[in-house]
Amino acid sequence: MTDYKKPIPTITDDLRPFFTAAKRHELVVQRCRGCGAYRFPPRELCSSCLSREADWVPVSGRGEIFSYNVMHQVYHPGFADAVPYAVVVVRLDEGAKMTSNLVGVKPEDIRIGMRVHVVFEDITDEVTLPKFGSDG
Amino acid sequence: MTLRAATAIAGLGITPQGKVYGTNQVGFAVDAVRLALEDAGLQRADLDGLLLNPGLSWADMGMGSFQLQQAMGLKNLRLTATMNAGGATAGIMIQHAAEAIAAGVCHTVACVFSDAPLKPPAPRGASSGSGSAAAYSFGRGLDAAYGQFGVNAMYALVARRHMHLYGTTNDHLGAIAVAQRQWANRNPQAQFHDTPLTLDEYHRSRWVVEPFHLFDCCLVSNGGLAVIVTSAERARDLKQPPVYISGIGQGHLGGDPADTLTSGAVLAKETAFTMAGITLDDIDVVELYDCYTFTVLVTLEDYGFCRKGEGGPFVSGGRTAPGGELPVNTGGGQLSSFYMWGMTPISEAVIQLRGAGGARQVPDAKVALVSGNGGILSTHSTLVLSRDA
Numbered sequence: 001m002t003d004y005k006k007p008i009p010t011i012t013d014d015l016r017p018f019f020t021a022a023k024r025h026e027l028v029v030q031r032c033r034g035c036g037a038y039r040f041p042p043r044e045l046c047s048s049c050l051s052r053e054a055d056w057v058p059v060s061g062r063g064e065i066f067s068y069n070v071m072h073q074v075y076h077p078g079f080a081d082a083v084p085y086a087v088v089v090v091r092l093d094e095g096a097k098m099t100s101n102l103v104g105v106k107p108e109d110i111r112i113g114m115r116v117h118v119v120f121e122d123i124t125d126e127v128t129l130p131k132f133g134s135d136g
Numbered sequence: 137m138t139l140r141a142a143t144a145i146a147g148l149g150i151t152p153q154g155k156v157y158g159t160n161q162v163g164f165a166v167d168a169v170r171l172a173l174e175d176a177g178l179q180r181a182d183l184d185g186l187l188l189n190p191g192l193s194w195a196d197m198g199m200g201s202f203q204l205q206q207a208m209g210l211k212n213l214r215l216t217a218t219m220n221a222g223g224a225t226a227g228i229m230i231q232h233a234a235e236a237i238a239a240g241v242c243h244t245v246a247c248v249f250s251d252a253p254l255k256p257p258a259p260r261g262a263s264s265g266s267g268s269a270a271a272y273s274f275g276r277g278l279d280a281a282y283g284q285f286g287v288n289a290m291y292a293l294v295a296r297r298h299m300h301l302y303g304t305t306n307d308h309l310g311a312i313a314v315a316q317r318q319w320a321n322r323n324p325q326a327q328f329h330d331t332p333l334t335l336d337e338y339h340r341s342r343w344v345v346e347p348f349h350l351f352d353c354c355l356v357s358n359g360g361l362a363v364i365v366t367s368a369e370r371a372r373d374l375k376q377p378p379v380y381i382s383g384i385g386q387g388h389l390g391g392d393p394a395d396t397l398t399s400g401a402v403l404a405k406e407t408a409f410t411m412a413g414i415t416l417d418d419i420d421v422v423e424l425y426d427c428y429t430f431t432v433l434v435t436l437e438d439y440g441f442c443r444k445g446e447g448g449p450f451v452s453g454g455r456t457a458p459g460g461e462l463p464v465n466t467g468g469g470q471l472s473s474f475y476m477w478g479m480t481p482i483s484e485a486v487i488q489l490r491g492a493g494g495a496r497q498v499p500d501a502k503v504a505l506v507s508g509n510g511g512i513l514s515t516h517s518t519l520v521l522s523r524d525a
Contacts, residue, residue: 006283009278009281010277015278067300068293069347070346071283071285084346099284100282
């Protein structure tokens, strides 16, 4: 883990429940108490019903590839050996969208609509990143 | 009250564009306003309004328009603001100027954009500081952990969905890049004036982020660009033929553009076309905001030149290129001429409607459609500009 060179996200207050759950290999997102909509990344209020009340709740971790790109340009030295790599947007079955990576699938084999499930990558003692694997 | 042709663009100032150094964003803005005043045959004292769209290098200057006023010694302004709705701002500045002039609160307004994100090349052997990628990347939180950086990567996600749903291909996107390059090759002010581009060369250009090749992405430019807006009546007495502001609209759909693959053009068009009293058939020249080839494709769909999803086939076969039936981005656009946010398409419309396009002039251009687009298809402005009142 010590030779991990990619950017390590800061555990900000708004994302703390997300990282705490990820540490125990559980995926959580916010659910609005007003209208029940799931959302990610976290926000102060629900853009549908404007409720400020929300809970962090576990989700199935299942969903599908909504879109993806393949990064060739190196914006951070930690990705210099990784290019070309894909960034995916997963639409969870509960409705929220998450930016992530798809592990174990070559960029050229990714398809929109592919069924995926969450996997967890422990990158430091504090930070675990939820990523996704293909169901197929 | 209608704003149709109540005001006009009477002056245009374009500084040298691209890898131009030796001054900063304020200097470029001053130069652009000075050139625009000279073009119109006006003096500094004739200006009583100043609107600024600050580029990225204005980052820490919340009162940029005041700073610009002080820098060029403008006195007794009756209108000012520093405005930002991304690439839609240019059209929105023109709108505010036109409204203020029509309402009688001021007479002559300079609308300005400038930026200086490019630094001179480092001396041989030294490390090359912050290039365009560094200047234009942001979002270092959770996205960065997954390697998602910058606007290119975000637009790529939207483009990929368009490809998935409608069968759009890189041949389609490349057709836009090639058409605009052909226009740029006829525009001496274009950064790519001397560099032709074939579809094959487009495909061989490096990937920035799939599905975008290098030539799907706009240029990065240092420079400034200003236009002078005044009443139609006053414009008729000035040095240049007036370019009338006939229709104005804005559209900002909200939500996730990746869901709809649609820009606010669908709203902005209604307002602007109704004001101008035109339909698509009246448009002679089209100047669309082109941060990416893909943006042009979507915008053509949203204005109704073709149906949603048919933008790819529509742009194929040189339809938007010189000699094609729909001239689009006739100066080369931001992909191939220079990147002054929404001021690039406005400036080209003014040149075309004045008949000053030289080798790229569209014969008898009377009505120009101009779009601005900010964020990821998030904000949109429409202008209909006309040669005749």
